[in-house]
């Protein structure tokens with residue numbers, strides 16, 4: 001039995017309209033405490049709008065929400081950290097001072113803010129830049145500083161809007177580490193991204209939205225289960241025999257090569273079982289290939305066509 | 314509230330650390346100092362002595378001009394002597410007398426003659442006018458020493474030697490050979506001018522000095538008959554301008570000499586008229602020095618102190634300076650506010666701020682922080698103003714001391730602080746709203762372009778309002794909320810009616826509250842907006858809807 005107290009965020013039928021245009025439509029969502037939740041979706045899907053509504057930066061047109069048990073994020077803002085989509089910092093301030101300043105706004109006392117700022121910069125490889133002005137940092141470094149600024153007050157709930165954009169591969173790794181480090185200490189994390197591999201690696205659950213509407217919400221495994229498993233086999237003499245095996249939904253000839261087929265599996269069928277069944281039925285195979293579908297496939301499968309339409313709206 | 318203070322602290326630190334802020338802060342005293350000191354130095358050291366020659370074909374006036382020159386120099390000596398006495402007076406001696414401020418409060422303001430910025434020389438002129446004997450004594454051989462000996466007992470031990478001032482107006486002999494072959498007594502003045510022109514144009518040097526010939530004065534034959542007066546206009550004065558005294562000079566801005574010559578000659582002409590009418594010029598002169606005590610009184614002042622004093626005159630003009638300071642201060646700081654807001658918006662820092670603090674807190678924080686910057690600047694300015702005035706307030710720059718005393722005692726400073734506060738709040742509200750609607754500094758500046766014209770009004774009108782503080786222009790502008798603080802500051806010294814004082818007080822409070830309220834609405838809507846600034850109607854609509862939402 002999961003009670004309301006176990007969710008960091010609950011959205012109940014939340015909508016946002018800008019004039020006639022609906023940016024988010026009747027969205028329901030529950031983010032369990034301690035989870036890492038990925039918001040995925042094509043450009044213009046409504047991810048940022050949802051995040052802003054969670055933070056009470058924009059007011060929902062209809063629907064209700066709770067954040068850490070409160071009706072508005074403003075009431076619990078000291079327990080929340082936020083990295084906005086468009087990154088920017090005070091250019092004339094020193095890196096450590098920016099981090100300390102935002103921590104202070106979240107109620108951290110001056111001394112702790114200062115020491116935490118330096119500690120974080122050190123931990124994530126920026127100690128050389130601690131006393132540099134923000135305007136002298138590169139975009140990626142500035143972004144790292146901003147991420148640190150959003151977590152310096154040790155929030156229990158962190159929202160990061162596209163934390164990976166603009167980072168080089170090794171810093172993307174650092175960013176993943178930051179998220180996982182935070183999660184290890186019990187922090188709930190929501191982040192949005194367009195890079196499926198990050199989501200796949202670190203998310204417990206994902207929310208997929210397109211054109212303002214929720215398409216999918218659940219664990220990574222559940223998401224993957226949404227698309228049929230496909231096995232490539234070759235060396236088949238009798239296609240009918242293959243089709244008769246339980247768990248096989250349909251088969252189709254693989255282009256060009258005689259005896260090569262794509263096998264679409266039934267929803268809960270196990271590819272391993274298919275291999276065993278082939279063996280039992282004396283079907284000889286020259287090759288058997290099974291690729292676990294990844295999130296990228298899921299994304300394209302679910303929103304592929306929509307995404308193109310949305311991006312040219 | 315805590316958040317507001319953090320935000321305020323950051324705004325303050327960021328703006329107080331900019332170069333512009335310090336330049337602003339330091340420029341003011343430096344400019345003030347230089348604008349007092351430079352003319353003084355120029356006057357004392359750099360202004361060249363004026364050499365001139367005079368050809369008096371009538372032979373009647375060169376004596377009077379010489380005497381006037383002598384007088385002029387004695388006045389300069391006397392002035393310097395007074396400064397010398399003040400500068401090296403035994404400490405404590407001057408304190409016993411009524412102090413400057415008190416004296417000024419008592420001294421009747423003059424309708425003319427005394428320039429409020431330089432009362433010392435004005436007074437000296439009056440003194441000389443009324444006691445020519447004093448100057449005569451000074452002119453006698455040993456006269457100066459006698460004066461110095463007289464002063465000696467009032468001075469500190471071993472004062473530096475008194476240095477007599479330079480002679481600024483010098484009548485030279487006609488350069489040797491310049492008028493050879495010309496019958497100076499009877500020649501056509503044109504001929505004399507032609508002969509001396511090279512000297513005037515600095516083509517030929519004078520013999521005993523590097524200075525060029527500054528002027529040539531010619532009093533042609535028969536000039537003594539070219540006298541204008543009631544009932545005496547012998548010829549068309551336009552046609553015979555060259556029949557009277559001719560003053561030739563390439564420099565027409567320095568009128569010291571021409572005025573001196575003109576006055577001396579006219580005085581002599583008048584003296585002759587008296588004689589012609591069988592009047593005794595000496596008696597007349599005595600009579601002319603007879604005046605009745607005259608003073609202006611102000612019925613609004615406390616009983617017994619109604620006299621309109623020198624201090625009042627200064628007080629009347631001092632607000633102009635304050636209006637200017639107020640204007641500069643307010644617009645300097647609200648511009649900072651505008652720029653910071655636009656920066657936060659264009660950087661999208663505002664979004665992080667909004668996740669940490671309410672729009673209201675952010676606004677308050679910015680207002681407080683920038684107000685702090687403004688206050689620092691003002692306090693800096695006023696302290697440095699007072700310091701510079703105090704420092705400069707020697708006998709040479711008497712008005713500086715006067716101004717210092719008047720500013721201290723006039724009660725203008727608290728009013729200034731009050732009007733700064735309300736002016737700031739009103740304009741800060743306005744600029745914050747503008748800032749929150751603009752995405753780039755450039756956009757904000759476009760907005761500002763139009764605004765500036767409207768905002769300049771208090772500067773354009775400040776002199777008129779000081780002259781006529783209860784006139785219809787002043788009264789009208791007083792009740793235009795955007796101008797109230799400036800105009801009331803402008804009128805502050807003229808004891809505006811109680812109704813205006815209290816009425817505008819209430820008006821300013823209401824205006825600033827309304828402005829802040831409106832701008833908090835606009836700020837909330839504006840900061841998150843991107844794209845074109847909204848149209849006016851759209852703005853009004855969104856304000857009203859946001860009002861309904863709450």
Ligand SMILES: Nc1ncnc2c1ncn2[C@@H]1O[C@H](COP(=O)(O)OP(=O)(O)OP(=O)(O)O)[C@@H](O)[C@H]1O
Pocket residue numbers: 018021022023041042043044045046047048049050085842843
């Ligand atoms: N202030 C606004 N006024 C009008 N429309 C808006 C506003 N903010 C967002 N929208 C619209 O709402 C839709 C969703 O925008 P949102 O920023 O939430 O998308 P997103 O999922 O974050 O996209 P991206 O991946 O590109 O960041 C977009 O079509 C956008 O044009």
Ligand SMILES: [Mg+2]
Pocket residue numbers: 047048049085161
């Ligand atoms: Mg987005």
